Amino acid sequence: MTEGFDTRETWPFECLRCLHVWEENFVVRHLTDVHGNEVDLWLSAGVTVPPPWSGTCCPHCGAYHVTSFPRGYLARHPELVPAPDPEPEPVLAAATPEPGRVSAPRTHLPGRLLIALGVPLALFVGYELYANAVALAHHH
Structure with missing residues (x-):
């Protein structure tokens, strides 16, 4: 490969199974060889990946039934972006529960x-x- 340049693209997705909405950032490396053939390499976190329209998997439920929005769509429609999951409250281990407080029941199979x-x-x-x-x- 003789010539090349990189572009950054953000692709918004929605899982058609669980309706999870997310965005993924890609670096697209546009290369041209000595014969004039053009090749695009898609990178995510520095690793070569398939293009976003080919086999995207939902990070929430693992389904492959995913659609993408036009670029910039989620920026124009922030109401579609789900709020981040709340941080779980830390559980303090205590030998005896506080007076007046009922301890949570253990979960069993x-x-x-x-x-x-x-x-x-x-x-x-x-x-x-x-x-x-x-x-x-x-x-x-």
């Missing part, structure tokens, strides 16, 4: 989930044991 996973597993293992026992009885 729901019993229904354990049943939904355990019953089919138990049935499968039971069936395999039964099938093996019948197969052994027929061979003897």
Whole structure:
């Protein structure tokens, strides 16, 4: 490559699954080789990435069903940009709760989930044991 220059572009996106809206900053390296062929390299944080219209993934839910807005759209429509997530309040460990204060209950894996996973597993293992026992009885 013989000639080249960089431009900076900000692309606004919206996930069509979870409706998350965000912007990504890119550096576009425009290069021309000795034969006059032009190539654009897209960089994000210094790493070569596919162009924004090709396979963008939602950072919120991981879906690939994403659309982009025209450049500068979110700057003209700030109401579309979600507020940042609030910082979680620090939890202070205390041996005994303050008087008049109820401590938060511990969260456990729901019993229904354990049943939904355990019953089919138990049935499968039971069936395999039964099938093996019948197969052994027929061979003897």
